[in-house]
Amino acid sequence: MSVYNKYDDHTLITLLKEDNQLAYTEIFERYSRILVNNAYKVLGNQDEANDIVQEIFLSIWNKRYELAITGSLSSYLYKATKNRILNHIAHEKVVSRYADSISNFIENDYILADSKIREQELEAIIAKEIALLPEKMREVFLLRKVEELSYDEIALQLNITDKTAKQQVYNSLKILREKLKSLVSVFIW
Known part of the structure; x- marks a missing residue:
């Protein structure tokens, strides 16, 4: 004491x-x-x-x-x-409004001629950042976000708890947001 x-x-x-x-x-x-x-x-x-x-x-x-x-x-x-x-x-509201405005922009077919190129470049950057995640975190992230498995399915497949799976996805999103935050705002404009 x-x-x-x-x-x-x-x-x-x-x-x-x-x-x-x-x-x-x-x-x-x-x-x-x-x-x-x-x-x-x-x-x-x-x-x-x-x-x-x-x-x-x-x-x-x-x-x-x-x-x-x-x-x-x-x-x-x-x-x-x-x-x-x-x-x-x-901050969450700003991010949400920004995402909504991008969705509306895309849904309304105001796509610029070079948007496909920018989209491919952005996808490559995101893929690179995902590849840099720690191995287990990356594996859980891909199972959740790419293969769209539930946390229970991931837990069963990897022999971990669903809480661990949720935490790994949360941590990976936090890392990716930090790395991509400034890049995306410059990239979009």
Whole structure:
């Protein structure tokens, strides 16, 4: 049992600013679970909730020297979580609108003469990025997205749990989104 769990938040923040990793760990242990639960209630996705809280704590660690908390630490963390969730939702809406606009563009036959070439180039880039995924992750991803197997079918075929299959697909999509995000916006225009 750590002596840090007896410290109040203000003391922990002071120690954190002095590079004290155990103070940071105590803050994380004290607040991370409840922040994840609150994020999950809004997002309905455990992985996204975990990611948001991890980003908040990473930001706190990276900005520990200039951290300026005027109210309570709990209020600061709840507000940071709320803001990250709102940014995440806004980003998802932008991505969704963008995908819808592309779908509408394609459905309405406003396809440019060189669209086939760009489509082939984009497919080649995506195929290359998929090939760079770790072997097991790539295998699960292809079974789900190309062969359109259910998570249960993938689990049975690869002798893994359906949760593992879901996590592998989620992780691969996250990696692919990151790698292709900037490229696709430049590529489309």
